[in-house]
Amino acid sequence: MSVDHYENFPVASVLCPPALRPAVAAIYYFARTADDLADEGDAPTAERAQALHDYRADLAAIVAGQAASPRWIHVFQPLKREMHRLQPALLHDLLDAFEQDLTPPRYSDRAQLLDYCRRSANPVGRLLLGLYGVNDGDALRRSDAICSALQLINFWQDFSRDGPNGRLYVPQADLDRHGVSAGDVLACRDSPAARALIADLCGWARTLMREGAPLALALPGRAGWELRFVVQGGLAILDKIEARGHDSLLHRPALRVWDAPRLAWRALTMRAAP
Known part of the structure; x- marks a missing residue:
């Protein structure tokens, strides 16, 4: 499609x-x-x-x-x-x-944002696993981790699009910890503190992705290969954010055609902790 x-x-x-x-x-x-x-x-x-x-x-x-x-x-x-x-x-x-x-509400902490991900992203993974006949508890938990990570990565990728629309997905607890205001993020005001905040948020998403990644190695056949590319695509966006010094308030990273060979190699050589 x-x-x-x-x-x-x-x-x-x-x-x-x-x-x-x-x-x-x-x-x-x-x-x-x-x-x-x-x-x-x-x-x-x-x-x-x-x-x-x-x-x-x-x-x-x-x-x-x-x-x-x-x-x-x-x-x-x-x-x-x-x-x-x-x-x-x-x-x-x-x-x-x-x-x-x-x-959209303002999220007080990470648990509240993950509850949104539980409804906005995790059902997709569970629906697809159901089509493949996979329904054991470990697989579902890992699927949830991957889907929540993808949703978070989308948020940290889209500051420059969400801000002008008044959408803020950064938990207040994280803003407070880094001394960044909600207004700073919505206005896409770059600063060392904002970049430190984004680095912290990206680290959270990467940890979640790594928790779920073993599912891609456990699923047989095409399902496993498709999920490998999903995992590596999400991690590649995080790598792009990191490579630019976590400036995603100013620049929206995206995967391009020329990223395909690298993603294919990563999927082929993927291990339990990518």
Whole structure:
């Protein structure tokens, strides 16, 4: 699939077994559309909230074996065909996170931000593991660590985009510890203290990624290889932030075509602690 958005949602890549691609695509378009309802365009918050409420009602309808409204038929028709192998509670968790995005709170500490990641990112990993028939506790915990790390990396990558939109994902406890104000981050004001803060946040995300990385080595076949590239892609963004001295308030790092050989080598030679 070719998409214009930059978020870390799953895509039915060449590494995904053909039998699973319809389900992966259905998950992607469900999440992508809900995220657009929450974030895209100029609609007022009340209108967005109503749209997400209606979207959730359509999800409930197909879970109950009923027809969804025609409004998002391109989303719910393929999703309904795949519901027999998906967990509805995880799809509802995603909608909870998108609803929270309508009026994003300020996060007091890392635990509160991770609770957001539990609903905004972790369900994606658990849904994909379910498609592969993987549901043991260790695998789910490692998947959660990888998905939360990806969500955090996206935050530390996107300061220059989130700030102008009034979105702040840095916990207040981290701001206080480094002597940086919320206003500094929202205004993308660079400083030695801000760079030290970003270095600390990137270290947190890297630790989480390393906790989850063994899952990529444990999963067999295409699933393992796809996850290796996911892990290495996230780590590569952190490397880019570090290489520029943690200046991501000023510069948004991104993966480019010329990064592909390096990612492939890292995936090929990956060990338990990348």
